[in-house]
Amino acid sequence: MSGEAPGPGPSGGASAEPVLVVEDLTVDFATPDGPVHAVRGVSFTVDAEAVVGIVGESGSGKSVTMMAVMGLLPRTATVKGSVRFRGEEILGLPDKQLRRYRGRKLAMIFQDPLTSLNPVFTVGAQIAEAIRVHNDVKRSAAMERAVELLDLVGIPNAAKRARQYPHEFSGGMRQRAMIAMSIANDPDVLIADEPTTALDVTIQAQILDVLERAQQAVSSAIVLITHDLGVVAGVADRVMVMYAGRAVEQGLVDDVFLRPRHPYTLGLLESLPRLDAEGQERLTPIVGAPPSLLHPPTGCPFHPRCRFVREMCSEVIPELRFVGGLGQRSACHYAEELEALEVEPT
Amino acid sequence: MADLAPAPVGVPELPVGDQLDEFGAEAESQSRRIVRRFVHHRLAMASLVVLLVLMTASFLGETITSYRYDELTPDTNQPPSSKHWFGTDFIGHDMFTLVLRGARRSILVALIVAALATSFGATVGALAGYYRGLLDTVLMRVTDLFLTIPSLAVLLVLASRYRGQSGNWMAIALVIAAFAWMPLARVVRGMFLSLREREFVEAARALGASDSRIILRHLLPNSLAPIIVNATLLVAAAILIETALSFLGFGIAPPDTSLGRLVAEGSNASYTRPWMFYLPGLWLMLICLCINFVGDGLRDAIDPRDARVRA
Amino acid sequence: MLAFTLRRLAVSIPVVIASSFIVFVLVATAGGDPLADLRLRPGVTEEVIELRRQQLNLDKPVLERYGIWVKDVVRGDLGRSFTNEEVRPLLFRRLGVTLRLVVFATLVSVLLAMVIGVVAAVKQYSRFDYAATFLAFVFFSMPVFWLAAVLRDVGIRVNRRLGERVFFVAGEQTPNLAGGFFTVWADRIGHLILPSLTLVLIQMAAWSRFQRASMLEVLNADYIRTARAKGVSSARVLFRHGLRNALIPVVTVVAIDFGLVLGGAVITETVFGWAGMGRLLVDALGVGDVNVVQAWLLVTAMMVVVFNLVADLLYGFLDPRTRRG
Numbered sequence: 001m002s003g004e005a006p007g008p009g010p011s012g013g014a015s016a017e018p019v020l021v022v023e024d025l026t027v028d029f030a031t032p033d034g035p036v037h038a039v040r041g042v043s044f045t046v047d048a049e050a051v052v053g054i055v056g057e058s059g060s061g062k063s064v065t066m067m068a069v070m071g072l073l074p075r076t077a078t079v080k081g082s083v084r085f086r087g088e089e090i091l092g093l094p095d096k097q098l099r100r101y102r103g104r105k106l107a108m109i110f111q112d113p114l115t116s117l118n119p120v121f122t123v124g125a126q127i128a129e130a131i132r133v134h135n136d137v138k139r140s141a142a143m144e145r146a147v148e149l150l151d152l153v154g155i156p157n158a159a160k161r162a163r164q165y166p167h168e169f170s171g172g173m174r175q176r177a178m179i180a181m182s183i184a185n186d187p188d189v190l191i192a193d194e195p196t197t198a199l200d201v202t203i204q205a206q207i208l209d210v211l212e213r214a215q216q217a218v219s220s221a222i223v224l225i226t227h228d229l230g231v232v233a234g235v236a237d238r239v240m241v242m243y244a245g246r247a248v249e250q251g252l253v254d255d256v257f258l259r260p261r262h263p264y265t266l267g268l269l270e271s272l273p274r275l276d277a278e279g280q281e282r283l284t285p286i287v288g289a290p291p292s293l294l295h296p297p298t299g300c301p302f303h304p305r306c307r308f309v310r311e312m313c314s315e316v317i318p319e320l321r322f323v324g325g326l327g328q329r330s331a332c333h334y335a336e337e338l339e340a341l342e343v344e345p346t
Numbered sequence: 347m348a349d350l351a352p353a354p355v356g357v358p359e360l361p362v363g364d365q366l367d368e369f370g371a372e373a374e375s376q377s378r379r380i381v382r383r384f385v386h387h388r389l390a391m392a393s394l395v396v397l398l399v400l401m402t403a404s405f406l407g408e409t410i411t412s413y414r415y416d417e418l419t420p421d422t423n424q425p426p427s428s429k430h431w432f433g434t435d436f437i438g439h440d441m442f443t444l445v446l447r448g449a450r451r452s453i454l455v456a457l458i459v460a461a462l463a464t465s466f467g468a469t470v471g472a473l474a475g476y477y478r479g480l481l482d483t484v485l486m487r488v489t490d491l492f493l494t495i496p497s498l499a500v501l502l503v504l505a506s507r508y509r510g511q512s513g514n515w516m517a518i519a520l521v522i523a524a525f526a527w528m529p530l531a532r533v534v535r536g537m538f539l540s541l542r543e544r545e546f547v548e549a550a551r552a553l554g555a556s557d558s559r560i561i562l563r564h565l566l567p568n569s570l571a572p573i574i575v576n577a578t579l580l581v582a583a584a585i586l587i588e589t590a591l592s593f594l595g596f597g598i599a600p601p602d603t604s605l606g607r608l609v610a611e612g613s614n615a616s617y618t619r620p621w622m623f624y625l626p627g628l629w630l631m632l633i634c635l636c637i638n639f640v641g642d643g644l645r646d647a648i649d650p651r652d653a654r655v656r657a
Numbered sequence: 658m659l660a661f662t663l664r665r666l667a668v669s670i671p672v673v674i675a676s677s678f679i680v681f682v683l684v685a686t687a688g689g690d691p692l693a694d695l696r697l698r699p700g701v702t703e704e705v706i707e708l709r710r711q712q713l714n715l716d717k718p719v720l721e722r723y724g725i726w727v728k729d730v731v732r733g734d735l736g737r738s739f740t741n742e743e744v745r746p747l748l749f750r751r752l753g754v755t756l757r758l759v760v761f762a763t764l765v766s767v768l769l770a771m772v773i774g775v776v777a778a779v780k781q782y783s784r785f786d787y788a789a790t791f792l793a794f795v796f797f798s799m800p801v802f803w804l805a806a807v808l809r810d811v812g813i814r815v816n817r818r819l820g821e822r823v824f825f826v827a828g829e830q831t832p833n834l835a836g837g838f839f840t841v842w843a844d845r846i847g848h849l850i851l852p853s854l855t856l857v858l859i860q861m862a863a864w865s866r867f868q869r870a871s872m873l874e875v876l877n878a879d880y881i882r883t884a885r886a887k888g889v890s891s892a893r894v895l896f897r898h899g900l901r902n903a904l905i906p907v908v909t910v911v912a913i914d915f916g917l918v919l920g921g922a923v924i925t926e927t928v929f930g931w932a933g934m935g936r937l938l939v940d941a942l943g944v945g946d947v948n949v950v951q952a953w954l955l956v957t958a959m960m961v962v963v964f965n966l967v968a969d970l971l972y973g974f975l976d977p978r979t980r981r982g
Binding site for chain 3: 070072095096099100101102103104107108110112115116117118119120129130133134165167178181
Binding site for chain 2: 802813939
């Protein structure tokens, strides 16, 4: 659903054309047990130099969405919809053409930096490869640039490190190297798929910091995929909450977090422990479990677990629609009533 | 207006009756899942069926062929016919009966080899992997010793002690088993080394479980998969090794016979009386082929390597 | 790297010594009368037999015989066989014959296995993959000697049918062949064809499966996804990132399987009547010729050790993760 939201545009280039527009993206996987509907009609936009967070639990389809944008899904996946990068449709492009975008206009880093780096090549060589794939430069020039990039992301002794192998780096350093590799060609969009999940909590903050610095260095937008609300709150401008392959809420981070308009978002926020909680309050988890993507529930995917469930919820799929604020959208039949209840995360 | 009060029941209940796991699918025990995957593996199932047919025929032996293995019929050197399905040999034995008898012995020896080698190898691997340290080093040195020795030569050396002695099939089985346990020992050791670091072992120890209990009830069941696959494939390998021994003259001795012996004896007549050579060979090959397919099917059923979808 | 090599060698030596001792005892006590031939000859008196017994040290206890053998070996003397031939030149001559077969067959098998395995993995579930898998299973469910005998039989039949010698089915070379280097070697290669085909079909079957599995694992790895995300072309991803990693385990398996290939060669030789290590061992075992068997085992055990060492070194060279800091 792409109704225009009233109000000023999101942060970043105010009237600039959005860098990435995804419309009605659908991804189905063919499995021996039948088609798995991993992503069902997701739409969102990413503006230049903006930071967009995609939040959801495992199985929500958040990674698959961005993998589809990059064209990195296996052959068993059927992708439908539209993905426009700076106005050009890139969904369904043959690999040879898509390659020109990957690593150059659209870059992606992944969750586990240990397995994401090739163990038999030096880190410097792998970064240099990213450069040489898209630029006709000599190997020595590319290696020099690789060292510069490693330095940029805060790796000490960059020149020496560039000649080392991934297994000789620590987890945090590896992720820094991955970030360096991704910004090598000044991408317009940097997609980070759970960049901190595999790392220690203490390192997480550092990496997010590096990510921000990298973003500023190349003036790119960031799409940050995570299940950690705290990460999103600290870094993102806009957020999209996904559940069972659908976007259930979208909007500015402040709007969504302070005034959630979807029971799932509400549930997520309520289940977080709060430093400013008074006395000893019990944590409120969301009951039930994520649904099967093989046989999704009828109507709203969240209705089996929703505490506000009504009859219509199991019959009609709610559309993502504008519910107020600065472009906030929610896929709940009773989003207005949530507002009226002035339900806020306690 | 605000009728959005929480439903009176309070917590939404999960549908009763079905046992739903996190993904809303019926939770399946692991062994049932493995069996289901195996059954869907068409090649493995077909091989299993063929194998059972071959083995049943072999063990029914004389009851289906209506000849005795030592019966000398007046038809000598006959090619396959309706009277003698696999033809006859130089002095009038019915080849089909001989083949079935040989198959019995070959399969029996192979099963014994697999049983012995698997138990010994798994034990060595388990002890080495669990206790580590000196015991591990010693056991692994011994394993390396056995692996370094060119097994064919030593097999021949050992087998030569029992060369030509009637009833030596058990000794042959032992000899083959003596050099078949090493790969499994390594695999089991590897599995135990990694499994013992897992939390459930720590938990068991914290609960006061003894070493043997941890090994037998926790680590071993989790290592069962490669052990079973290995044992299955070992049966086929043992048949082939026995065949090689028999060819070189060091295998199972008369009056017993094995498929290997039959093929060896027939190899000289391969040009003049091809049925004496090709038919026992094909029977043998078919058995080994089916065992290998079943073993491979088991391996796939236990650990399917489909592309995982990450959401 | 050097320290690693030395350490490995140091560990292997006691293993070789131990195995030589075990085998010596087994062969020496195996039974089989080495003097049987002598006894059968007419006109041989008890004294002659007794003299021969002493010559062959058969009157001494086993441990002492082993000690004598070790002393000799250290000096480089592998003794003499029961037919009074010097073992060392005999052994190495036979070894040369067998190695021709082993080396040729191994090279061809490895190349074919790599190609087949990689293609089968890249085109997983295609008809090529299914066909390659099925054939691989067929070939490694076959006894080596049965395949050898089948090929020999086919060779004979083709020769008879065509009326001329297309395939060589006996021996490793034509005896008393006149001609220069090329004629001799062309003849040898001609004799190599059927025996190597036997070994190649079986080894390639096993190794191609291994390569396929290794390649599949690599293709599903995260770093392949990263390479694609960087915009690397599929061909480059496959060859530079994929193969480079997938070849590592295969190369080491080939080195480790050397003992198996040797065993297969020994059997194949016997079928095709080659005067190689196979015949040597079988004949020696028949009479309990300790010196020959011991030398045979010593040499092959050392070769296995060397190949395992090569495998480890290769592994360290190819996979940086296994190198020491």
